[in-house]
Amino acid sequence: MEMEFRDQVVIVTGAGNGLGRQHALALAARGAKVVVNDFSPPITAADGTTATPADLVVREIQAAGGTAMAFNCSVTDEAAVAAMVAATMAAWGRIDILVNNAGILRDKSFSKMPLDDFRLIVDVHLMGAAICTQAVWNIMRAQKYGRVVMTTSSSGLYGNFGQANYGAAKMALVGLMQTLSIEGARDGIHVNCLAPTAATKMTEGIMPPAVLEKLAPESVTPGLLYLVSKEAPTRVILCAGAGTFERAYITMTAGVHIGTGDDAAERVAENFEAISDRGDETVPMDGSAQGLNEVGKAMAALAGDEEYGR
Structure with missing residues (x-):
């Protein structure tokens, strides 16, 4: 049966470009009403008109017959996020899905990394996701239904040189997902993580063009659609890239009892x-x-x- 989201309301953060844009387009194409959140500044077109990336994505959705609205704010701004959620409820009366996708990079080896850059990455990725999730959590609890996705990364799961800040924040999102999936279970709220490998503005200049072509955001979004569907699992870490999907686990060995002796x-x-x-x-x-x-x-x-x- 075809996966569809008719009459469901979705908030996608960081949806003005890249993965977030593709997630928003795909959800709208399958019937969802989409809030396109982004913090990018307005772009001036050749004719002199200006529009934010979020506005442009909304126009694209509407031109295809979908329903969407833009909301420009940082996910770290609690008051603005609360206003976004209130506007969504006023317009459509419910929030079924939250896709925490917003993110930035400040790559540098740890020895040279300013702690301000560490704090900024944790603030945007971890605190931004926590702020947005808490803003919709009680709405989903009252509905007895919700789907939340945290965007983690292989840099957090397995490490990556020059990304101590990014990796720490991304692994923290896995911890957030683990606990929220337990707390949300009785209210029908499923919480999962998506670990994408995709060519976006954040990865330009890092990979050769031939590789970037294979890593189009479109190759990741099918995994996202499953994680926010009515049939979605919960407490899953799904890895996705170039049309390949894997699952990551946090495991524990059986262990050996050693005792507490002097040796x-x-x-x-x-x-x-x-x-x-x-x-x-x-x-x-x-x-x-x-x-x-x-x-x-x-x-x-x-x-x-x-x-x-x-």
Whole structure:
């Protein structure tokens, strides 16, 4: 059955260009009413008229027969985000989907990185997503329905030279998603992460043209559509790029009980290969899994269970 979003209301942040624009266009094409949020300044056309990138995306949606409105504000501005949400509710009466896509880069090796650049990236990516999500959260709770996507990155999941600030913020979004997916479950709110590899204004000059062609934003958006659909899973990290989709997991090995003796540090070193063995690793359902595993092994050891206590 075709995935459609008729009568659903969507806010896409950072939607004036790149991935956000493509997400907004695709959702509108499938029937959603779309709020195109962006913070980019107005552009002057050849005829002397000016319009913001968000305005241009709205015109594109409307020209194709869709419904959209623009809202220019920074996702870090709490009052402006609240006004955007209020305007959306006044116009359409509900908010079904939030796509946290807004972002910037300030790449530099950590030794040379001004801490102001670190704070700025965390503010836009992490706090911006938190501000926007909290602004719609109680609306979704009252509706008993909602879909929220955080845009994470392989730079956060796996690291990338020169992106300590970006990677830290992007991995923090995974932590935010993990907890919100638990808190939102009883109210029908599904929260997921999308880790895109796409050619956007942020990646110009980083990759050769032949590679950039394969990494068009259009190759990522199908994954986004699934993550915000009625059939969406929750608590998923979906990686996407060049038409390929992968899933990332935060896992935990079974571990080894070492105890707390005077030689515990040495025993950790001696047993580190066994501690790291992934044969029985799990994907914990919540943060308590670590403590339960540790206490369970300690109790087994106390009871003298050699098979499980180790």
